[in-house]
Amino acid sequence: MDLGIQGKTAIVCASSKGLGKACAISLAQEGVNVILNGRTASTLDQAVEEVRNQAASGVTVTPVAADVTTKEGRDLLLQACPDPDILVNNAGGPPPGNFRDWDEKEWLSALNANMLSPISLIKATVDNMCDKGFGRIVNITSAAVKAPIPVLGLSNGARTGLTGFVSGLAREVANKGVTVNNMLPGIFATDRLPGLMNYIAESTGKSVEEATEMRRNLIPVKRFGDPMEFGQYCAYLCSVQAGYVTAQNVVLDGGAFPGTL
Ligand code: NAP
DSSP states (O other): OOOOOOTEEEESSSOOSSSHHHHHHHHHTTTOEEEEESSSSHHHHHHHHHHHHHSTTOOOEEEEEEOOOHHHHHHHHHOOOSSSEEEEEEEOOOOOOOOOGGOOHHHHHHHIIIIIHHHHHHHHHHHHHHHTOOOEEEHHHHHHHHSGGGGGHHHHHHHHHHHHHHHHHHHHHHGGEEEEEEEOOOOBBTTTTHHHHHHHHHHHHHHHHHHHHEEEEEEETSSSSHHHOOOOOHHHTTTSSTTOSSSSSEEEEOSSSHHHH
16 A cells, blocks of 8 residues: 655654664655654664665665754754654653652653653644644554553653643644644563563562563463554554544554453
């Protein structure tokens, strides 16, 4: 299926690895020019190669080494691409822990990374999208928005704040050809997975292998997600065909959320 977005341009934040990179690859395969981002220049360089190798012909892949959670970093992204057609918001997630150990500093850091930074980038780009009559904004959040995980309180709180904001915004810009959706990953096999399994092993007294098996078994499809499954769904949400899909929170978790809706 031709997604109808060849020649468009996307800023994909935090995309030198994992879910962000998979989104960038999938968009580049559809002929979208991508701005690739990460803080570590060497990882970013490798990712540029990887995305270029899989991109449709003629696609440009522009690296921006920057911290998206800082104003300076976001300015660098916007200098590289002041007027994107597509914005994929992403950043690292806050650490797990006990809320009794968190002070204002930890909360402000999580809010900055997972709520205020994406809102800043949306603010800088959405009006141009409206003027052009086409825009796609996808925020990578977490399945924890729908089913909060107690040890991820910082993530639960900050990402739910973003979700509330964009729910209102999506309706405001809906008649301008601009969609705003959130993707809520369950557990995907990215570089983040070993750290998560170590944490579960430590907190349950199991070995890492046992913890991994236990966690995998809780997922109805009995496996962790492939990042490209996530990336390709992102590309679909950015497609012309998905123009009637907005203000949605799409859970990609192998059936792990146990509710009917
Ligand atoms: P990952 O594989 O660890 O990749 C994270 C990517 O983001 C890397 O390219 C990293 O590069 C970049 N990055 C991190 N902080 C950044 C920053 N401040 N500025 C710019 N780039 C930054 O992680 P992932 O699994 O793809 O997860 C992506 C997001 O989804 C995270 O917020 C995570 O909490 C959330 N999530 C993931 C899962 C999952 O199963 N994978 C589930 C729920 C939620 P540098 O370190 O070089 O900057």
